[in-house]
Every structure is written in C-alpha cells, then in structure tokens.
Amino acid sequence: MRPKSSRQDLIVFYSLAAPTSIVIIILLLMLATQLGLSIPVFNVQGLSTLTTTVWRPSYTPPPDGAWYGLLPAIWGTMTSSIIAVFLSMILSLSLVVVIEEVASRRFREAFSTIVDLMAGMPTVIFGVWGLAFLGPTLEKWVMSPLHSYLSFIPLFSCEPLSGATVFTAGVLLSVMIVPFMVAIIQENYRAIPVTLKEAAWSLGMTRYEYVKLNINMIRPVIVSALLLGFGRASSETAAVTLVVGNSYNIGYCIFQPAYTISSLIANQFTEAQDFPYMMNALFAGGLALLIIGIIVNSIGIIYLRRVRF
C-alpha cells in the first residue's frame, strides 16, 4: 500500500510527527513532574515517607515539626481496590457468561448497551449515589449485621460509625469497574475457538460444566482482568473521595473510614501550598499511584498475552 516515498511524503510524515510527539511529551512531562516535585520530601524524610503512618501538617518543616507518612493512604487504596476487584470479578464473570451463553440475542444487545452506559457515566454521579444511598444502605443491611455477628473476624472487628468506609468505597468501585472487566473477559471468551466449544457440547456437558471448562481455558485472562481492574480502581478519585470517609486510619478492619492516595490528594492539595513539603508529599503520593499503576498494568498485559489458541 505504501507508495514510494517522495518529497511530498516526507512533508506529510514530518508535519504529522510533530503533533504526534506531543502525546508522548505529555506522558514524559507527567513522569518528570511527579518525580521532580516529590524529590524534596524524599530528601528530608527519606523512604519512610512511604512506610510511616503519621500525617501531621505543620509550618515547621519535617522531621521536627511536620511529618508526612503516606502508608495509611497507600493501604486504603490497596484495600478498597482489592475489595473492588474481587466483587467485580464475580459480577463481571456472571455477566459475560449470561451475555454469551444464556441470554437470547435481543437481551444480549440490551445487556451490552447497559454496560456501555455504565462505562461512560460521570464518576461524580456514582459518587453522589454512593454517598446518599449506597453507603447508608450498606451500613444498615451489610456492615452492621456483619459486625454484630462476625466481629471476631478482624476484617469486621470495628463498628461502622457511618456509611462512609473503605468497604463502601470498595463496593462502589466494584460497580464502577464492571464494564471495564466485562470488556476484557468478553473479548477473550469470544476468542475461544468454536471447535473447542462444539466439542464440549457434543460430549453432553451441562452448561455449568461447559462454562467451567471455557473459563479454565482463559484463566490467564482472569488474572489479567483482576490486575487491570485493580489499576482502574486505584486511580479513581471523585467517587471514592465522596464515600471513603477521609480520615487517616490504618488497620485490618474494613468498616472504618479511611483515605486513599487519590482522595488524600483531592482533599488536601489546595491547603498543601501553605505548609512546607506538604505539596511535595502529595506529589510523592501521586508518584506511588503512578508506579502502582505501571506495575499492575504491565503484569496484567503480560498475562493477557499468555492466552493463545
């Protein structure tokens, strides 16, 4: 298709290459800013910025006055995202199987449209729904009963004081990432060769056995979807900030209010300019978020490539 390159072609190439590079420059600038602006706080506090649990803004710079330890926020991001991916995996797998194997054609289209509708919904709308409806509902019907009857399990050991908890954030995120997980699983589920599927049916398998077999064939995709979903969940900001409770806690109990990295940045960034090193600490949080994202997404994509028929 490529005609022999002429002078005209070169003009096209270079005039398009300029705007194309902008996309790359944006990404590089992003990495550079996060890194550059977080270095000052690492210089003062060292790596304990990431491993300590005290968040104490002050006009006296650290380590004497202020201290900015990010661990509780990192912990909050991890817990809420883990809850989210596991719940979402159960929902997404069911949805994919129903769309592909159970629903009639018309229902299949309806399901897909609804999933698309969920995918683009402004996240702040999920947030206000989570704040006003989901949180209080979970508190009354899920968190309080679990705490009353199963409080010997560390996860449920603290009493939910309001609907705004790590657990609520996890549940809200699980709903929000369903379309994303469905897209990954569905694409690969469809790629299973028809001959294998027909062979399974011809053995007289029931639907349950047949689906189990299919899902086993795409097992790396399940791992990949968990990782990519985790990346998606950990980067969400507006909705999580509205439901996570925003208080600086760390612990195994999932019914306490907490911070995530993104909600910490969203809530404290504006004031951060008044305190020395506080803004840098928040940039360090952003850097941690970026690095977590890069790691889980890379591993997720490696697993995705393992599926070959």
Add this chain to the structure above:
Amino acid sequence: MDTRRLKDKIFTITIIVLSIIAIAPVFHIIVYVSYRGLPIILESGLEFFTSLPNAVTDPKPGGIAQAIIGTLYLTATASIIAVPIATLAAVFSSEFPRSRLTHVVRAASRSLLEVATIIVGMLVFALLVLPTGRFTALAGSVALAIVMIPYVYTYVELAMLSVPRTYVEAAYSLGMSRALVIYHKLRIARRGVARGLMIGVTKAMGETAPLLFTAFGARNVLFGGPLEPIDALPLMIFQFMQTGYDNWIKLAWGGAFVLLISYLTLFIITRVVVKEVKY
C-alpha cells in the same frame, strides 16, 4: 433430576441473579438522581439555570448558571486543543503503522488512558498554576484536553484503519497525493471520527479530578474569562455535596440531574452516529 442437572440449574439461576445485581445500580442511579434532583429544579424553575448559587443562609438555593457555562466553556476549549492533536496523531499512526514513533505513541496513549485523572490535574497545576500563581480556566481546559486526547486518538485511529484498503489503493491509482488520500480517508471515516470526538467530549464533561487544582471553581461570577478560575458541573457537585449546607446540597443534586441528562443525551447521540457506520 440428577445432581448434574440440579447443579446446572442452580448455576444458571445464580449467574442470572448476579448479572442483574451487576447492572441494577445503573438503573437505580438514574431513578435515584432524578428523584433527588428533579424536584429541586422544578421548585426553583428557570432561576435554577439562570442565576448563581445563593448564600447558604438564603431561603432559596439559587441556581447553577456558572457551572453550566463553565462546563460548556471547558468542554469546548478542551476539544479545540485536544481534537487536532489527537486526530493528527491518529492519522500518523494509521498512515505509518510500522514507524517507531507509532509504536511509542500507541503505548503512550494507552498509558494516558490508565493514568489517574487527578495526576493530570497535578501535572497542569505544576505547569500552569504554580508558575503563574493563579488558578485559571485555561489550566482547566488544558487538563481536560489531556484527558480527552487518548480517547479521541484511539477511536480516530480505529476509524482510519477501518477504511477499506481497496478505496485507498483506488485513490493512489488515480494519482492522488498522500495528503489528498488522507483527507478523503478522514471523510470516509467521518462517523468513526465523530464517535471518537463524542466519547472524548463525554469524558471531558464528566471529569472532576483534573479540575480540582486547575479550574478550581468560581461561584460569584458567571464567566470571568480564560485567565480567571471557572466552575464546572462535576466540580460543583463534588464540592457542594461535601459541605453541610442545605442550599448547596440541593444545588448539587439539581446539578447531578442536569449532568446525568446531558450524559444520557450524548450517549444516545453517539449510539445513533455509530449505528450508521457502513461502507
């Protein structure tokens, strides 16, 4: 019924129930946000769309005109910045698929899609707000543009690649120059391009996090120009919802309803556009 069949029945019923649980929230959200937001708009009437938020002590909540204007302004200006860059980059990668730059830009765009949008906000803060010392509408536009670029890029590239090869070959055999062929490819793929644009606009319209430290929000003027802070619907909803003031929470619910309806409208328009893609 033997155990295999029983197991199968239980399995089928369970996954159907779980699927319904997975999609039920979206319906509940639409109903719930309408139920909370619509009465507030009906109560305030036209004032809701034409005036600024009242003070928290005022008996009436006022309106959200500044947020509607802000969202329109920010979405439009972000598109003006993002669409040319993203479209040209997409044309580049579909025209020179084996170039090294194409591989890098695809990876960069994929990474930008995954990056937390609040980090986009921090980047623009560091580049435009920190040096000038002020929050501006311009910074908000740039932040939303960065959010839009990877979406527009992805969909436009897809559209360009879907133009049948035979058309392109026919064009070259007529002696068309490369630039002219690109122009005609864009024309043929215009619905796909439009879809990319719509998805980008939808994303930009609903984003909160990139605006927190860039556009910042201004609720005492309708529009202060590109070098002053500006409000936006998601930003206002996010901030008002966290205050304890009755008036502002009411405005947040009304705003959430307006944002939801705008989203649903754009979603339907995008669907109609996509349905008609045929060659």
